[in-house]
Amino acid sequence: MTEDITSEYIKDFQYHISSWYEKNTRSLPWREIQNPYHTYISEIMLQQTQVNTVIPYFHRFINRFPDIHSLAKSPIEDVLTLWSGLGYYKRARQLKQSAEVISNQYDGIIPDNYLKLIKLPGIGKYTAAAILSIAYNLKYPVVDGNVIRVITRIFQIEDPIHLSNTQKYITSILNLLIPDNNPGQFNQALMELGSLICTPKNNQSKCLPCPVKSLCKANTHNLIHKLPNKIPQRQREKISQIIFILTNHSKILIQKRSEGKLLSTMWEFPYHELDNNADHNKVYSNISEALFNTQINPKYISSIKHTITYRDITCYIYQLEAQQENAITIESLFKQRNIHFQWISPHEITQFPHSSMIKKILTKIDLNNLSIF
């Protein structure tokens, strides 16, 4: 099938893509200056995260860690704190690990070599190709979700896209199409096309402004809605939990998650997972007694919903104003369980690594009226 791709076809394809992109290039913070470090940081942040979400984080990150060496020297807690709310915190840990390697072994210069890049934690095929093409103008095609969608539609590739053979096939087509001149621009153009025009849910009308619609087999054969061929998604699990906002003298108790689990070492509020659809009002008193060996005027605040990967979480937020003796009981319980904890002022949460679920919970608490003591 790749033999259909003649040199005229390639020229035609490249011309349409590049002239479309020239008219549609967004000015983004990481495009302002040519700096491989900026490309690297932005590509890691942009994994599973939208451009508009990334922009403020990118500015703060570059400001706080202006180069590889400063990132390599900084404590991981600082990196995670800055990453708080971006999600997928392993990205931040791996970024920091890779910065150490680049700082120590490569003089702080991000390698312009595929095999060296791919060895760094957090850099896979996609990110390696993105850095090489965008930062170093080398001819490596990127194969992300957007590009896969665009290519399977244009060439009517019906094989399931999760198979490695299908991805290899897509890569081989891209290797024919990618130009010697400005391969990075070509890659960004295909991704931009996928995110603006060749979107997942697509009725044919969206194809009207597409620069390569005349070359697109799925468009010609009315198969846009069937491609790409994806395997069904995993069923989502419903989870309910009670969140304890324990307050004492205008301070809130936060605890640190243990290492190696989900959200490793991130800070959170004490919580208790509920059995499937248990009534949080009924189980609350038992739980608070079991956990804190005391009943402290519980006040139901509200609930929030939070979705992550394959879990739907409902949090029932309770506030408990602890008197001094209760606080001591609570502390001894936490020490007994070997849980790191700290009483903090609500605004100090910004100094601790925490997830966006914690941010969401905080919006439900009246921070100005925490404690009457």
Add this chain to the structure above:
DNA sequence: AAAGCGGGGTG
């Protein structure tokens, strides 16, 4: 409310 989307790592 539900479904959809998705790079990299692990085993």
Add this chain to the structure above:
DNA sequence: CACCCAGCTTT
């Protein structure tokens, strides 16, 4: 290759 990562957008 299957499964997981405490997110976010579109339908």
